[in-house]
Amino acid sequence: MKIYHTTKRLQEILHVTPIETSIGFIPTMGALHEGHISLVERALKENTVVVVSIFVNPTQFDNEGDLSKYPRTLEEDSKLLSQTSQDIIIFAPTPAEVYGTAIKSKKYDFGKLANEMEGKHRKGHFDGVGTVLNHLFRIIEPDRAYFGEKDFQQLQIVKKLVVLENLPVTIVGCPILRETDGLAMSSRNKRLTVEQRENAVFISEILKITQQQFQEKTIEELTQFAENTFAENKHLDLEYFEIANIKNLKTAKKKKEGKKYRAFIAAFAGEVRLIDNLALN
Ligand code: PAF
Numbered sequence: 001m002k003i004y005h006t007t008k009r010l011q012e013i014l015h016v017t018p019i020e021t022s023i024g025f026i027p028t029m030g031a032l033h034e035g036h037i038s039l040v041e042r043a044l045k046e047n048t049v050v051v052v053s054i055f056v057n058p059t060q061f062d063n064e065g066d067l068s069k070y071p072r073t074l075e076e077d078s079k080l081l082s083q084t085s086q087d088i089i090i091f092a093p094t095p096a097e098v099y100g101t102a103i104k105s106k107k108y109d110f111g112k113l114a115n116e117m118e119g120k121h122r123k124g125h126f127d128g129v130g131t132v133l134n135h136l137f138r139i140i141e142p143d144r145a146y147f148g149e150k151d152f153q154q155l156q157i158v159k160k161l162v163v164l165e166n167l168p169v170t171i172v173g174c175p176i177l178r179e180t181d182g183l184a185m186s187s188r189n190k191r192l193t194v195e196q197r198e199n200a201v202f203i204s205e206i207l208k209i210t211q212q213q214f215q216e217k218t219i220e221e222l223t224q225f226a227e228n229t230f231a232e233n234k235h236l237d238l239e240y241f242e243i244a245n246i247k248n249l250k251t252a253k254k255k256k257e258g259k260k261y262r263a264f265i266a267a268f269a270g271e272v273r274l275i276d277n278l279a280l281n
Helices: 007-016 034-046 064-069 074-084 095-099 111-115 117-121 125-140 149-164 187-191 194-213 219-231
Strands: 002-004 023-028 049-054 089-091 144-148 170-174 237-245 261-269 272-279
Touching: 002 007, 007 049, 007 089, 007 125, 023 034, 023 125, 034 049, 034 074, 034 144, 034 170, 049 074, 049 125, 074 089, 089 125, 095 125, 111 117, 111 149, 117 125, 117 149, 117 237, 117 261, 125 149, 144 149, 149 170, 149 261, 149 272, 187 272, 194 219, 194 261, 194 272, 219 237, 219 261
Parallel strands: 002 089, 023 049, 023 144, 049 089, 144 170
Antiparallel strands: 237 261, 261 272
16 A cells, blocks of 8 residues: 655656556545445545545645544554555545645535535535545546545535536546444544534434334424424534435425435534534435
8 A cells, every 4th residue: 555645756657557447446545444444445446546635634624623633543544444455546645736836725616506505504614525536536536536425515516616627527426435323434533522422323314203103294293303402412513404305405395296305414413513404305
């Protein structure tokens, strides 16, 4: 397994590989867990070369504290990846390697998609995600790039990004991996205290109940139930609960025949912001 910190060295390696090579790419911000490893395993099956980037992208954080506290665990991440396969290439650049001297976001028009949920609550977040991925896709030139459905809205934004930037990469969405109690795997889970960790499971439990009751209850009833139940939980602070049409991620007011819906939650456990979502039908 090799770790590269500069674009030049990485590209030297990627460019000497034979022409029939296909590159699978997993962009990450590190603090890797089994969810990331499931993306890596899929990429290993479908490509001849697999690149994992580990880069905490400053432009996608709207909160300095969140950026500075984001876990940085390159040594453990490398160990976990080397246990998965010795053939993985890690790209762990500095901000200057990715951005040059201007560490700032490009302004994208992702349409209405960017104004819902995460876009509404984290100003500039998707411009930051789009900008860093545009840089990374141009550096690595992957055939396929793999993203988890935990960030379901991000996955839709990335699909739009590759159209806007005309990038020749296939975006592959992969299912959410969960802890045994149901909590969606996330790098941020490492920051939870024991008490917060115990309570965080509440997020996936509410999603499960919403899924079970989706046929017989109205969207308004389900939303009311979720919001009221969160209000009673002292350990979690609900930012949003939304049921949305999976096509455009617009908040749904009423169920419509033939449409597919997902429920989405963002909630704070102390300072740690957690998100999750679940297909309802
Ligand atoms: O999902 C993430 O970890 C990040 O948003 C990504 C895609 C690596 C871009 O920084």
